[in-house]
Amino acid sequence: MPNQSLNARIPAYKNAFASGELQQTYQALVGIVQNLRTEFSKKYEGEFAVANVLHGYIDFTYFYLQNDFLKTKKLKLALVLNHKNANFELWLLGQTRDIQSHYWKKLSGTKWVNTEVMPEYSVFEVALLSAPDFDDAAKLSASVHLQFQTLWREISEVLALCE
Template identity: 75%
Template sequence: MVSSQSLNARIPAYKNAFSSGELQKTYQDLVGVVQNLRTEFSKRYETEFSVAAILHGYIDFTYFYLQNEYLKRKKLKLALVFNHQHANFELWLLGQTKDVQIQYWNKLRGAKWVNPEAMPAYSVFEAPLLVAPDFDDAVKLTETVCSQFELLLQEILELLEASE
């Protein structure tokens, strides 16, 4: 939701959000969770995927890219995304360029994760991976994200193969 207030009018709430230090600490801890997942993915899937570095330049998403030979040939990649607004994990299918993204969005419009009305700003689609993560149990969180990733990956690959 975009505020209709001026930037100056929004500054007090912004300063207030930072005043206790909780926001910064929580953000850093969540980025750490994604970093640990990236490390686990690098180890667990090293023969199947190249795993890029963590990207977290914006407060709304923290993510890393995954790509295998199949996706690379199609000029696609996956992103394992932590959505800070919803505090959940998502798996996004992305094109290497906007044109590739549009091409696959059009090709996959009937698929379950694809919004037929409008393409997302950054992806072909954004599939829910883990809606209610338990951040207090790191081992369980990692195992759940990995198992959900494997299930979704299989569905996505089948979807892509069926679209050819």
Template identity: 70%
Template structure:
């Protein structure tokens, strides 16, 4: 089935925005990510530098974390809110596509790395929180921090082992 033209999709686009729910929900979700970024910045001060919140198109909202080890290897971690799946993810990113490919090749045997297809934007992406409770921000935040602490420790030990 051929794609509809942009003109053919505009009616549905306008209808989706008409109620204002999409805009309000998007802003609330971005606010949650901004709150997490502030918490990470305070909690990991001196351990990680934490970048500002970035927006993908309408698909991802994220912030980067980097420490001396990651920087020396041209890598970054990103806490990502995936809007399509309404979940939080942790991505390992390379500063360039070549760095990402090199690390993807090295890490193919690791459980969180898809050995057949490299993600478009990262070496790998792992779900941190699959079903966030957006009505319990404190619990959501605690769950993201706990998952990040456990997973980042595994990632660093794996990176050091695989060089």
């Protein structure tokens, strides 16, 4: 399909929107991320600054988390809903591409880093919840929080050791 002209792809694009199901599903998923952002903001008040939800691109909906520890390293986390995979991921991001590259190299021995290729937008992208149950909001939220806490503890320990 990428070899087709934009005009040749438009009919499939229009068909995807025709029923309204795509828009409804997208809005429901964005709403889930917005609710998670609100929960994170309350639960981690004083521990993390939690930014607003960023969306508008069809591939990712996310919000940033940063604390003093990450800030001193010019890093932040992103809790990401990957629409293509319909899963939640936790990304470690650098303030600049150079900082991302620096930490990608420093963390290359960890289980999170793909040493073959650095991700385009982050130091690493790790599955937080591979098969979320979008129909059970309470279970989804509890699972995301539990996985975040576990993963953040591991990441912070490794970051503390690599300086």
